Amino acid sequence: MNKDSPLPNLGDGGQTGGVHPLIEVPALDRLLRRQTPVVLLDVRWHLAGPPGIESYRRGHLPGAVFVDLDQDVAGPPGPGGRHPLPEPVAFESAMRRAGVSQGGLVVVYDDADSTAAARVWWSLRYFGHDRVRVLDGGYRAWTEAGRPVSTAESEVKPGDFIANPGRLPVLDAEGAAELATAGVLLDARAAERYRGEQEPVDPVAGHIPGARNAPTSGNVGVDGRFLPPELLRERFAQLGATDALDVGTYCGSGVTAAHEILALNLAGIPAALYVGSWSNWVTDPANPVATGDH
Known part of the structure; x- marks a missing residue:
């Protein structure tokens, strides 16, 4: 796949838009x-x-x-x-x-x-x-690559962007819990946080019951660049995530989970983002918490 040319619809419901991500x-x-x-x-x-x-x-x-x-x-x-x-x-x-x-x-x-x-x-x-x-x-x-850099403050011409929310799917806590059983919910955090062995940021350790661990570190190589689409598809398929199922992802606070969305996009798999993620999930003591590998 040529990353430098326009990208056709990858069966993602229009998530890719008119250019390759x-x-x-x-x-x-x-x-x-x-x-x-x-x-x-x-x-x-x-x-x-x-x-x-x-x-x-x-x-x-x-x-x-x-x-x-x-x-x-x-x-x-x-x-x-x-x-x-x-x-x-x-x-x-x-x-x-x-x-x-x-x-x-x-x-x-x-x-x-x-x-x-x-x-x-x-x-x-x-x-x-x-x-x-x-x-x-x-x-x-x-x-x-030897390209030039600058330390000068860039001059900015104000833009005319208009925010029109809702163009990509999102999940709330209820939707994430449902997807964990009816579809595939991926936890993008490191394995030790998923298992509940450590939690450096949030007050409760563990993961959403039914979620499957897919650390974002596995989406890129040692150079920080994304793996080829075929390898990403293979990785997500091993986790049960394909374009035939509803897929969602979360992390600690909705940042690395967006990285998972991009990797899934490259693999041709549409996915919803639980923006609040674990930092929202644990604010409700009624939400169950799982630990370990399952």
């Missing part, structure tokens, strides 16, 4: 050299560690605009989870400030493995933007 470094470099209008969003984000803006200031793709995952791509943390959906007007305003326009091409990147970039990709798709791509391999792939 990934773009490689050489293809992006060609677009920029031709001065093709592209909005570059730098969404480097670390669950633990220095804020992404510090990485952006040390160096970023020329013309890229920093987007704060916590402030711009999620609503305030609370009962809905640590990274709930933002209000449409807030997301629209943030994307306009970053230069996103309704029909313009957007390319999103993070450090390497696309964990944060995938949440921005998913959010833009959810709110109705159909020309957004993730730089496969992120900033690391760009610099390792």
Whole structure:
């Protein structure tokens, strides 16, 4: 499959839109050299560690605009989870400030493995933007290929993006519980968190009963780039996830689960995102908790 050309419908109910969800470094470099209008969003984000803006200031793709995952791509943390959906007007305003326009091409990147970039990709798709791509391999792939970087603050022409929510399927706690028994619910967290052996962030350890563990680390290679579609299809098939079943995914707070959605998309499998994820699930003491491998 050519990641640099338009993508036909993969049987995903229109989730892919008009362009392939990934773009490689050489293809992006060609677009920029031709001065093709592209909005570059730098969404480097670390669950633990220095804020992404510090990485952006040390160096970023020329013309890229920093987007704060916590402030711009999620609503305030609370009962809905640590990274709930933002209000449409807030997301629209943030994307306009970053230069996103309704029909313009957007390319999103993070450090390497696309964990944060995938949440921005998913959010833009959810709110109705159909020309957004993730730089496969992120900033690391760009610099390792010898492409130029900049420390200058990018000038931004405000965009005209209009947020139209509901363009991708989502789950709430009830829907996730139902899917865990009637379909396939994938838990995108690391295996030790799924099993309940450790929980570094949320107050309760374990997983949603019936969910199957599919850590997002298994979606990419050591270079942070996504595995080929055929390998992703094989991986998800071993977990029971195919395009013949209803599939959903969750994680700790709906960030890495968006990475799982992108990987499933590449495999041609439509899937719904439980945005609140585990951080929402555990706010209700009536929700059951499972531990171990099953």
